[in-house]
Amino acid sequence: MQAWYRGARWLWLLWPLSLLFGLISGLRRRLFRLGLKRAWRAPVPVIVVGNLTVGGNGKTPLVVWLVDWLRRQGYTPGVISRGYGGHSEHYPLVLNETTSATEAGDEPVLIYRRTGCPVVVGPKRAEAAARLASLGADIIISDDGLQHYALARDIELVVVDGKRRFGNGRLLPMGPLRERQWRLDSVAAVINNGGPCAPGEYLMTLAPGVLRPVSGEGEAPVPGSRVHALAGIGHPPRFFSTLTEQGFILERQLALGDHQAVTPAQLAELTDAPLLVTEKDAVKWPGGHNDCWYLPVDARLPTEFEHLLLSRLKELNHGD
Structure with a gap:
């Protein structure tokens, strides 16, 4: 929820619920601490x-x-x-x-x-x-x-x-x-x-590795190539920045929610160029793009x- 990170004032309307959440979670934590x-x-x-x-x-x-x-x-x-x-x-x-x-x-x-x-x-x-x-x-x-x-x-x-x-x-x-x-x-x-x-x-x-195929055939795109990028992770801009730093030219960037899968309608707009995705997106990939690659990262x-x-x-x- 981007409002949490922008300091939106309307969030103060949720303060009573936040207070209740804190009371309940604090009580639960205390019950474990006391052995109850x-x-x-x-x-x-x-x-x-x-x-x-x-x-x-x-x-x-x-x-x-x-x-x-x-x-x-x-x-x-x-x-x-x-x-x-x-x-x-x-x-x-x-x-x-x-x-x-x-x-x-x-x-x-x-x-x-x-x-x-x-x-x-x-x-x-x-x-x-x-x-x-x-x-x-x-x-x-x-x-x-x-x-x-x-x-x-x-x-x-x-x-x-x-x-x-x-x-x-x-x-x-x-x-x-x-x-x-x-x-x-x-x-x-x-x-x-x-x-x-x-x-x-x-x-x-996070050190990026070598592109690996999701549904790609032939040679993987190289830095300097024009590609689309998709990320369904907690903070998609981090993935897009990594690709840009490696030299890829991002034609389109599709940011999904964490764990969210891409829909056929969204994917249809990304089929005119190689598509680069995160490793987390690759393990739940639904298909539908014949030139898709994922970028593994190592901590x-x-x-x-x-x-x-x-x-x-x-x-x-x-x-x-």
Whole structure:
């Protein structure tokens, strides 16, 4: 909702609802803290990758990075997710090579295809975590779920969009916040996607890879080519800027909502030139364009963040 980031005055009409949201979420958080509501603890460590705001902030690239990094440290990681946008006949759903984004949601499918690690989707994260541990994962990464206190966690990482940050700083629905910014004081690290960084934040940059075919045949477009661009992610302008920085000339830019799929009518206007999309759009691609390519990105994080993670992992005491 762009009004959250433009400071629209009419949002003050939603202040009573924002106050109610804060009271309810605060009460729920306190019930877990006091033990009146029980959190389930997995038999293996749990790392939550979340955010304070609704919408995409860059959690998925960080999750993929974590899977690769943890493997290099000798772990066998797995990922759990709510599977936003997916609809399965049963949960928890263990992803395989034939699982579609319609069933599991686009982000879990992307993570599974990029990493090959076990991925389990379910609205009850404790059930998904238990299923994942039974598959042999010795550490669990929760894609989102910072506010899902029914699942105990060992390490919390929060991703912040460096450009949009916290919008107007108000709670839902007046603003984009699920919890107030004081919550950052209790997490292990704040990861800033793209910068500029506030003090204490770790900068994450996204390095673009080589274009890969979605439905393309022949040679991929090269920098200097005129192309169309489409992005159904949390902040589409970031993708468009990346393409421009690489030298592509963007004839048309179609920005969709996070997780939103393109319609045939929208696609019909983009068939007269190569079409470049994000990797998240590629996993739910409906077809309809015979020259479509996606741009993968890889997260880059500072060694100081790696040292922090190593230190926190050594402090854990599971199974002792």
